[in-house]
Amino acid sequence: MLEYCDRAMTGERPHRRRELMVPYEQPYRHVLGTTWRHQRDLRLATTLAGLLWLAGATGVALGVEELGIGAGLGAFLGSIAILLWLAAIARTSWRMTRSWDRSSELGEVRACRPQAGSEDLELAHDEFAVTVEDDGHLVTWRFRPLSISEHPAEDETEIPGRPRYAASPVGETTFDPLDTAQAAEQLVAAQTRAAERESASAAAAHATLAADSDLAALVAETRATAAALREATGQRSGRR
Secondary structure, three states: OHHHHHHHHOOOEEEEHHHHHHHHOHHHHHHHHHHHHHEEEHHHHHHHHHHHHHHHHHHHHOHHHHHHHHHHHHHHHHHHHHHHHHHHHHHHHHHHHHHOOOOOOHHHHHHHOOOOOOOOOEEOOOOEEEEEEEOEEEEEEEEOOOOOOOOOOOOEEEEEEOEEEEEEEEEEEEEOOOOOHHHHHHHHHHHHHHHHHHHHHHHHHHHHHHHHEEEEEEEHHHHHHHHHHHOOOOOOOOOO
């Protein structure tokens, strides 16, 4: 029972808007944390430089002058490590901020969709908008919110901004090229269907969040009951 619950709780959850925005509101903290996690070799080099310097400085303090070479070598490696850290931080900052203020046509379509402004304020759910193509089609696009470290799939287009979105076509219909009024009605109908899909997406996100909450409560209750039952079996834990 617990193994099933644990597997279920590792599934994909909808993003909360405030969680998506934290890295953008605190960019330096995010950049430093990301750089530290992804620079394993640089972390090892920094640690080695620190150990060499500490051992050399300790030796000199104890009168072992020969160990002063270790302190000098540690200081030299530490200086190089600092320069490499600064370069890595600069690269991470550039990758993070390069698309913040960049505009895109699909980004404008998403911002100008009729239902814009009515999206859920708590959960960042999928959004839907319609584009008009020169080949006579009305294309409905899905805009999937991305976390700061998430990348679009191969069949998706990245939409810059804070936060970023991944766009992909999810349906298309033809419009009447010979009747502008009829084509306009078809566009309105397509936008209405897109708004309905977006509303359903928001409802599904809330349902998923509620299910996660119920599942977490079930896991807690199951573990508490198991702990109480173990008193009658002599077990110390739930693992053999």
